[in-house]
Amino acid sequence: MTAVVLESVSKVFNAGRPDEVTALTGVDLTVEQGEFVTLIGPSGCGKSTLLRLVGDLIQPSTGTVTVAGKPAHTARADQEYGIAFQQAGLFEWRTVQRNVELPLELRGTSKRERRERAREMLDLVGLGEFASHYPAQLSGGMQQRVAIARALAVHPPLLLMDEPFGALDEMTRERLQDELLRICASTGTSTIFVTHSIPEAVYLSDRVVVMSARPGRITEVVPVDLGPRGEATRQSPGFFTGITKVRRALRGDAVPAGATS
Numbered sequence: 001m002t003a004v005v006l007e008s009v010s011k012v013f014n015a016g017r018p019d020e021v022t023a024l025t026g027v028d029l030t031v032e033q034g035e036f037v038t039l040i041g042p043s044g045c046g047k048s049t050l051l052r053l054v055g056d057l058i059q060p061s062t063g064t065v066t067v068a069g070k071p072a073h074t075a076r077a078d079q080e081y082g083i084a085f086q087q088a089g090l091f092e093w094r095t096v097q098r099n100v101e102l103p104l105e106l107r108g109t110s111k112r113e114r115r116e117r118a119r120e121m122l123d124l125v126g127l128g129e130f131a132s133h134y135p136a137q138l139s140g141g142m143q144q145r146v147a148i149a150r151a152l153a154v155h156p157p158l159l160l161m162d163e164p165f166g167a168l169d170e171m172t173r174e175r176l177q178d179e180l181l182r183i184c185a186s187t188g189t190s191t192i193f194v195t196h197s198i199p200e201a202v203y204l205s206d207r208v209v210v211m212s213a214r215p216g217r218i219t220e221v222v223p224v225d226l227g228p229r230g231e232a233t234r235q236s237p238g239f240f241t242g243i244t245k246v247r248r249a250l251r252g253d254a255v256p257a258g259a260t261s
């Protein structure tokens with residue numbers, strides 16, 4: 001089944017007021033099950049708005065948003081989503097384990113299952129030993145991994161991530177990129193990921209969606225075909241070709257069909 005379908009979506013904030021903003025216009029986008037799609041574009045082009053529309057945190061002004069074959073708000077009620085933002089957003093007074101359990105608690109999952117699931121997710125992100133720590137005792141990268149474990153705890157078919165690695169150092173960021181890809185592959189999760197980093201977008205994605213501002217819209221979709229990712233990928237000619245394609249698309253200067261760079 002198709003994970004996400006946006007059809008003719010627009011979003012106008014403060015409609016009819018002097019401060020009216022057309023954040024998005026004419027957006028059509030399909031994300032297949034298990035696909036990793038990244039949104040990239042200049043500040044203010046509507047990346048977060050698009051993500052929030054898919055997550056049913058805001059409603060479109062026109063058009064439709066369908067998630068797992070259902071209207072976005074039904075999908076949200078059915079907990080089809082896991083959401084992780086730039087700030088880890090952990091609760092300081094809860095242990096790591098209990099932070100990850102939170103979405104399961106809200107869902108009414110039994111205590112035993114909550115514990116098991118949280119353990120499983122923490123092992124997946126390599127933090128099994130830190131279950132009884134509090135967030136303040138962890139580094140920023142570790143906190144971000146807890147946030148990812150929490151987002152994955154309900155086994156969501158769809159993961160929405162808004163610059164989740166933005167505040168991390170380069171080495172941690174690269175490690176988390178690999179972890180995220182491994183987790184998505186092993187769980188079959190579909191992902192929409194927002195970033196400002198071209199290499200990050202190319203490394204992670206099956207497709208990079210390039211957007212432009214005023215009004216925010218999709219200008220190009222760059223497919224990336226690099227096969228299984230690993231350290232060698234970051235040095236490969238295909239990776240640099242992908243980076244060049246996305247950079248040109250961001251400049252509005254597309255690569256002609258058949259060109260290799």
Ligand SMILES: Nc1ncnc2c1ncn2[C@@H]1O[C@H](COP(=O)(O)OP(=O)(O)OP(=O)(O)O)[C@@H](O)[C@H]1O
Pocket residue numbers: 013014021022023041042043044045046047048049050216
């Ligand atoms: N709640 C809101 N009320 C009014 N305007 C808003 C609101 N949310 C976003 N906007 C406007 O919509 C436009 C798109 O914002 P959005 O945050 O989606 O962009 P973005 O591409 O994610 O930017 P950045 O890369 O800086 O995070 C901007 O002009 C922003 O000011």
